[in-house]
Amino acid sequence: MQAQLLELVPFLRDRNPQARQLALSNLLPQTPQGSPYRDTLFFKGLGGGGLQKPKETDVIRDLKLLCRDQLNIAHDAFRALVNLSDSPMLIGPLSDPSFLTFIVSYIVNPQSICADLAAMLLSNLTASSAACLIVITMKIKVIQYKPYGEDAFQMYPVDSRSGSSPTPVPHPTGQEMELNALPLLIDAFVQGATMGDIDDLSKRKRKGELNFLASVFANITVSPAGRLVFLTPQPSDITKTDLSQVTETQDGKIALEYPLAKIVPFTEHKDSIRRKGVASSIKNCCFLVKAHKAILSPESERVVVQPSKVAAPGIDAVPYLLLPLAGPEEFDLDDQEKLHPSLQFLPPDKKREADANIRITVVEALILLCHTRWGRDYLRSTGVYEIVREFHLQEKEEKVREEVERLVQMLKGEEPSIQAADEEEEDIVDAELNKADTISVSTKAEDSDEEDFKIEEI
Structure with missing residues (x-):
């Protein structure tokens, strides 16, 4: 059986799509943890150790390329990588910037049919701090366009082009711009919240529900840099990257908001994965003591979270x-x-x-x-x-x-009868919570609650 499965691997790059599909469908059952030939087929030759990074094998490279293939092949390729990404040995090969850029762009594209599987894969990958850092700092290329017959603008992520993520017709002709990836993921997450209520996929404006992005945000907010992204004011219009361009709207509302404010309403969502990831993201952000006033204050008040000097409505x-x-x-x-x-x-x-x-x-x-x-x-x-x-x-x-x-x-x-000044107290508590947070992160692998974010065997 092992020899027969190994003979299928070269067919993953066959010119005939039916051959690629047949080979992949027979290899897919070996990707979940505990499968008898998993290590031989997918992990042999990865190597690595010490300062040496694990090498990318041909079969992993093929699976990454097949994620861009036609729908039925891409679906199985995503499933395979979700199952395999529970192993730390694959975090490096799957976290290279070009592949992560494709994954993020694919998720952001409303027409991506396998977006939920891509979100699962990104959830597993961001369990690594290295992948989190790439996503936090990532910019992706987009073209803003207006779909035929609609008034609202949409974003077309250029690097999402693939067989299961069709290019809009006619092709967008606007100018390419680079935007921060995380705000785009947050907006996609918000838009996906109601998509599960529409059974007919063709009637959905966004094909995926993207509930697993909640665990991506939970992973990202484990780090201080990730928390700052969610607790730094951003323009409500994500195409405006310069805060000096942001002015008040006609009704007097400031066109700035904390990204965390966009996701907090989902603590009561019907999907438990979304609820759990959002609750964990809020908790992680609460380790930043200087942000407590912004987290608690109502929207009617404008609050600054240092080191930023820009005020935005409270998160409430x-x-x-x-x-x-x-x-x-x-x-x-x-x-x-x-x-x-x-x-x-x-x-x-x-x-x-x-x-x-x-x-x-x-x-x-x-x-x-x-x-x-x-x-x-x-x-x-x-x-x-x-x-x-x-x-x-x-x-x-x-x-x-x-x-x-x-x-x-x-x-x-x-x-206590004697109370320290607000800033002095915040600095003291901030140091204490950071110390406690460092201890909790170091024991993360032993925490069964955090392990629930790992997606396996789909």
């Missing part, structure tokens, strides 16, 4: 953190008035988050936001204690209950 994350913990309970009038309008008079069928890992992540984010006096006072004034008090009564998981009790101690505990 509290209601999105509390909704997963909130149930149908009714509160006294005094307690009710503290709550955000979205948390008042919830329907009798309101259910709490079913996934214990997401619940504990949300509670841990609230604990991080309690690390300054200003944060504790703000959370007290917005009814956080009242919500978690009822949540604690219903919670069955002991680990979650323990974290809720930690949160309550911080909210209801006695405050």
Whole structure:
């Protein structure tokens, strides 16, 4: 059997698409972890060790090229690489800048039919800090154009060209421009949120739901550089890269926003992968203490997150953190008035988050936001204690209950009589949280919650 499978490998680059498809369909069952011939077929010859990077073998190079092939071949090639990318040996060969540029461009293109598989692959690759850094700093070439019969502009990523991502007809004739990749991925993620409600693929403006981009954002925000991207004001119009070009709109709203503000509403989305990745992204961003005011403040207030000197509307994350913990309970009038309008008079069928890992992540984010006096006072004034008090009564998981009790101690505990100035306190807490975050990152491989972001055997 092994010899027969090895004979199929050269057919991956055959001129006949039927031969390529047949060879790939027979090799695909060997890509999941635990398959008997996986190592022999896909990992033999990778080598590497010490300072030497793993070498790219012919079969891996072929699979990367087949991701650009016609739809049925590209679909199986993406599936194969998603399954194989659970191995650290393939992170290097799959994270070369040219291939990552194709993957990101492919995801950004609304017409990419295998965009969800590409998002899964990017999720696995960004488990590596090297791949994260490439995505954070990446720029991709796009052409802005108006589809026939539509008023809104769309972006055509030039490097997404492939058999399963058709070029618009007529071909866009606008000028190429280079844009930061991460804001484009965030916009694609937001647009994909409602695509699952449309069963007919031909009627979707974006073919993929892109729920797995949430775990990409969670991976990226593990690093301080990644957090800064999500907590640095960006123009609402992503084609404007110069902040000096941004002015107020006619209704007086500033045309700047924190990228994190775009993803926080999805803590209540129907897809658990999206909810979990967004909750983890928010929690990771909470390690940046200087951003706490921006994370908590309402949109009506403009807040600066150092080292940036540009103010943008607050992210107003509290209601999105509390909704997963909130149930149908009714509160006294005094307690009710503290709550955000979205948390008042919830329907009798309101259910709490079913996934214990997401619940504990949300509670841990609230604990991080309690690390300054200003944060504790703000959370007290917005009814956080009242919500978690009822949540604690219903919670069955002991680990979650323990974290809720930690949160309550911080909210209801006695405050010190002498208080440091805001900036001094932020600097002290920032150093403490960075130290704690470094420890948590170093033990990431032992954390079963983080391992859930690894996609295998599809």
